Amino acid sequence: MARSNDGETALHFPVLIGDIGGTNARFALLVDAFGAPKEFPVVQTAEFATIDDALQRCILDKTSIQPRSAILALAGPIQGDEVPLTNCDWIVRPCDMIANLGFEDVLLVNDFEAQALAIAALSDKDREQIGGGDEVFAASRAVLGPGTGLGVAGLIHAQHTWIPVPGEGGHIDMGPRTDRDYQIWPFLETIDGRVSAEEILSGRGIVNIYRAINAADGRDAPIEVPAAVTSAALAGTDRAAVETLSLFSTYLGRIAGDMAMIFIARGGVYLAGGIPQKILPALRGPEFRAAFEDKAPHGDLLRSIPTFVVTHPMAALAGLAAFARMPDRFGVATEGRRWQK
Structure with a gap:
């Protein structure tokens, strides 16, 4: 597995989208580019030691449709292969997610980058x-x-x-x-x-x-x-x-x-x-x-x-969904922030 540095922007469906803040994490599953997202219950970050544990127990164990790709919006700057969150103890390790959770493709963006995507079409x-x-x-x-x-x-x-x-x-x-x-x-x-x-x-x-x-x-x-x-x-x-x-x-x-x-x-x-x-x-x-x-x-x-x-009650997820469906409409930089199997 490695970081992607090519110009490809499209992700393979089903796509898991997630908005991970300091207190709450919200997730939804896009089965394809046309259907409405399937939302999951809000996750309290303090209740899980790691994001991988939360994803496995609250998302992957709760759906028969397993995501191939993930776009996660994080509260904090994205640098390196280990991304600590600013106001919570989770550390996001995309390589581990690919190795252990079955994802083929993981893209990380800033949480307010996702909010910015949302306000393009509110x-x-x-x-x-x-x-x-x-x-x-x-x-x-x-x-x-x-x-x-x-x-x-x-x-x-x-x-x-x-x-x-x-x-x-x-x-x-x-x-x-x-x-x-x-x-x-x-x-x-x-x-x-x-x-x-x-x-x-x-x-x-x-x-x-x-x-x-x-x-x-x-x-x-x-x-x-x-x-x-x-x-x-x-x-x-x-x-x-x-x-x-x-x-x-x-x-x-x-x-x-x-x-x-x-x-x-x-x-x-x-x-x-x-x-x-x-x-x-x-x-x-x-x-x-x-x-x-x-x-x-x-x-x-x-x-x-x-x-x-x-x-909008889930604005960041709406922004991520819009990008997942129509990536060419948005100029989202993926270099250094996307990992593929």
């Missing part, structure tokens, strides 16, 4: 626009998503092809801007002394902001779970939680605006991942869009760019 029913701006169809797009971590990717349209641009933009630095930011920033948890976007715009980031607000105000922080913070904020039962969700929306707007400028994303900026769908009422408020547009001297540009929340 219908209106699978997204909700937040604020103004008009979508330019064949223009660049950006997608970012707070969940266990913060994923970021771009999508470029060139020569009638959608080209996803993976990256690790969730680890960029964030700094204080307002007086309130300067009050709470000293109390934020850091990584080696710096505040990355992911330390604020993620599940743990919600708790990080909540604790910092309470510490800055000289109060205890009674809530310790991200979902409980957002629930209390949406219900209006905890003052610090309400401010947490307001600041979270503001900070997300700032980073979304940064990505819009980096890619000149006239096709739109898309919020994916688990959190945006859960906090839609907050994102519909003024904070997110105001922060997104507040990019002097380019406020007019930002006001013209639409922002969307992705509401």
Whole structure:
């Protein structure tokens, strides 16, 4: 078995597609290029020591149709023959999957590269626009998503092809801007002394902001779970939680605006991942869009760019399925990321 460096993009059906995040892994089986994907129950990554064990017990043992190929979207950079995930203990070893699980072909992509593939063809029913701006169809797009971590990717349209641009933009630095930011920033948890976007715009980031607000105000922080913070904020039962969700929306707007400028994303900026769908009422408020547009001297540009929340429940799998069915429609680089028997 070896890495593939040729120009071939098509994979042999049946194809297993998988979206593997820090907490959850989602899988579906494409029997052919035309049928609907067969989805499997969501896998909790913490319940299995290895991805191979999870694949065997939750997928391969549960279907009589065995996949020949696999496309797996991973939360982390893809380098070498052993790929550790950023926010979970699994290590993906494609050679072992081919040797031990019966695959003939394994392709690895970044998890937000898969999200970028999805936003190339989302219908209106699978997204909700937040604020103004008009979508330019064949223009660049950006997608970012707070969940266990913060994923970021771009999508470029060139020569009638959608080209996803993976990256690790969730680890960029964030700094204080307002007086309130300067009050709470000293109390934020850091990584080696710096505040990355992911330390604020993620599940743990919600708790990080909540604790910092309470510490800055000289109060205890009674809530310790991200979902409980957002629930209390949406219900209006905890003052610090309400401010947490307001600041979270503001900070997300700032980073979304940064990505819009980096890619000149006239096709739109898309919020994916688990959190945006859960906090839609907050994102519909003024904070997110105001922060997104507040990019002097380019406020007019930002006001013209639409922002969307992705509401498709399995957007990354939809993106991988679209690529598996029509690989020539997408400019997905496979060199160094594809292993064949």
